Amino acid sequence: MHNKIIELKHLTKNFGEQQVLKGIDLNIYENEFLTLLGPSGCGKTTTLRIIAGFEEPSGGEVLFNGVDISKVPAYKREVNTVFQKYALFPFLNVYDNVAFGLKIKKKSKSFIDEKVKKTLKLVGLEGFDKRNVTLLSGGQQQRVAIARALVNEPKVLLLDEPLGALDAKLRKEMQSELKKIQKEVGITFIFVTHDQEEALSMSDTVVVMNEGIIQQIGSPVDIYNEPENRFVAGFIGESNIIPDAVMKRDLLVSFDGFDFDCVDKGFKENEEVEVVLRPEDIDIVDVENSKIKGKVKSIIFKGVHYEIVVETQYRDYLIHTTDYFETGLHVGLSFGPEDIHVMYKM
């Protein structure tokens, strides 16, 4: 792994009576695409603003290359931000917006010219130099905002829900574009979003937050397949959560009146746990061949797949499948040991 570039050590933040960060510990590495993911009010934007220097933490430390910077003002930090609503300077054209940071740092004219041209090319805005930023489309303004930050060659780029204002199609384009830019410039990106799909498709590391606490840190695959608790499982994609399962022993979990082989271990014997079953991991099979049996309650066409709800004795299961099943049909449910995700009870 690369070197740590930013370390958050037991970061807390109070706004009046309200504590929005309740002790955040996080290591961010060089060249990493890290996403802070969570519902609104979870503290992800506050964490970003503390790293940028717009907020002072109430407690804890922000280490940048090992040095505490929590008292360093924003304009002296080696990070740059792409703001939610871009915050471009409307009285400057595209070129002057991008050149702003370099002009403040009193770089030579030829240096500025070369850097601005290069950065505009990187974000796909070649030839837009003299354009009025207020007359650009949302996606183009977004690119100007990214260029304005990147031109300063920050060690870390902070992005505060930058794709929130774009329409669905443009958003998809910008996601892959951002990932491409990050690979090209080779710096750390810290990305804030409430969109789980965005987080999973772009990040090296996803940090799931809720109510000022980090719920889980891991790769997108880990977060999706091995959610640590019910919040993470529920927030990342749709899932069936079985709150009353019991871990009989290592590799054996019991729910809905049956024992199932699983791949999880390290729990206490007969510990109460929660189980997550992803809708796409459950197969609908003949009634005779399965432990869990039920009746098709509803079926909705979703384009790529059908969304089926099967009513069983204990609970309703949500299933994604490409096959069609008649409502009222008696069916069995089947899933393999690796599809069962056991989590600690919250």
Add this chain to the structure above:
Amino acid sequence: MRKKHGHRKLGAGLYIALCFLFLYLPILVTMIFSFNSSKSLTKFEGFSLMWYERLFSDSEIMEAVYVSLSVALLATLISTILGTITAIGLSKSRKLLKEVIVNINNVPIMNPDIVTAIGLMILFSSMKIEKGYLTMLLAHIAFCTPYVITSVYPKVRSLDPSIANAAMDLGATPFQALTKVILPMIKEGIFAGVLLAFTMSFDDFVISYFVTGNGVKNISIIVYNMTKRTNPTINALSTIVIVVIMVTLVIVNVVPAINKKKNKKKMALELENMNHI
């Protein structure tokens, strides 16, 4: 039908003409009689510049012109700085404080001048500040600042709250963020405030009359004193003031219009170039 329409048009034109006549005839008369060769204010007896000669040789009047101009310039400068800083600070304050201050700020604007004048007079007396140039300047700053706040505050409020952060994020110190980003974005509001403050200060009579002393007089006080006897020097002075105001108005209105036209042409050219690419 057409005839009726024609009548209506004629009626409207006549009405407008009468309105303008009512507004501008007195000014026109003043200007014409400033060139009168006699003291009469009713009969024009020939062209002369004698009242202008008298005006420029009258040291009392010239002193008053200096007082009016210098007070107006200083009061405008100081109240613009104070008002702009207040408006920016206000936009960052808590909601309750914001509302209270905005409403308090409206009081001096709504207040009759005479009440403000007496209030200031009593204040200066009770604080034993000697009345004169300084008290007049302080009074003018006091009644100009609310106008600046009123014209700058809406501009500041419409700013994106992250705009200052964006500047500092790019390495600007808080002061650079103010001068390089915030001020250019609210300059229309500041300009409107400057114009208002200068006009308010320059033509104030009531407040100035009550807070001045030691023989310090501005133009309005001199004019007020002179009206007690017939003196066409006032006409000459008024004519100069009117001409200055007219020239200023023309510049303020025409220059932006010309700039706009230029920009439009430039934009059109640019668009054409873009299309060629």
